[in-house]
Ligand SMILES: O=C(O)CCC(=O)C(=O)O
């Protein structure tokens with residue numbers, strides 16, 4: 001949800017965003033199909049037919065807290081909304097399969113093999129912060145929201161960064177990244193060694209302050225692959241709780257005929273393929289502060305980056 005991934009927004013290192021309407025137009029039309037299954041039964045689909053699907057997978061690491069929730073339906077003003085993961089429920093692994101978009105057709109590497117922390121955030125983001133409602137901190141590039149701009153915190157704060165972060169903080173990030181990577185690999189039936197961390201990877205902090213620049217406009221519908229370019233798998237680790245720490249701010253998959261929401265819960269990890277099959281947006285935060293980390297992966301080694309290092 002970094003502001004730079006949005007319409008008109010531009011990250012210090014990321015490609016330009018694309019407006020929601022355009023992204024919707026680019027999205028291949030597809031019939032609605034929706035299957036729920038747990039990781040343990042993923043292999044029940046015939047191998048060939050499995051290739052025809054890209055999967056939306058949600059996981060809650062047991063050490064981090066629960067997992068996603070069973071679907072329940074209710075009518076919202078704009079149609080049917082399905083809550084995939086209620087804030088209050090601790091869920092087992094759950095996968096939702098959706099038809100594959102055409103985004104990956106030219107990526108031969110997808111066939112077969114690769115078809116597929118709050119204290120740190122608070123401390124780091126306390127160094128800066130956007131004047132508007134959305135701030136990011138990228139431990140890899142050092143990009144930090146400050147006022148209406150971004151600074152490179154490693155250059156801007158120099159050695160003071162060592163008063164804020166410790167090597168243990170970075171080790172924690174690496175451990176979490178690795179665990180998520182392994183979970184994604186398992187869920188999608190690919191080798192973890194054929195996935196590479198890609199940029200941007202960042203902590204986000206959102207509150208209800210009025211947006212001051214397009215970088216603060218985190219709520220636009222978007223496709224991560226369009227906004228960020230190199231993303232093949234997006235993962236989101238939530239660090240605060242919907243309804244307890246903030247209101248609004250739910251994650252919404254915008255599917256034909258229905259929106260499907262994930263209610264952030266501290267420790268909940270949600271991951272999904274980054275193509276047009278997974279158009280999504282984040283609801284505006286109405287009150288409180290929402291924290292999350294976006295950690296994403298590419299199957300293209302050329303787009304891979306190393307883990308963040310405390311410099
Ligand atoms: O924070 C979230 O729930 C989603 C963020 C998002 O869509 C993104 O980082 O591209």
Ligand SMILES: [Fe+2]
Pocket residue numbers: 001005222223224280
């Ligand atoms: Fe996104």
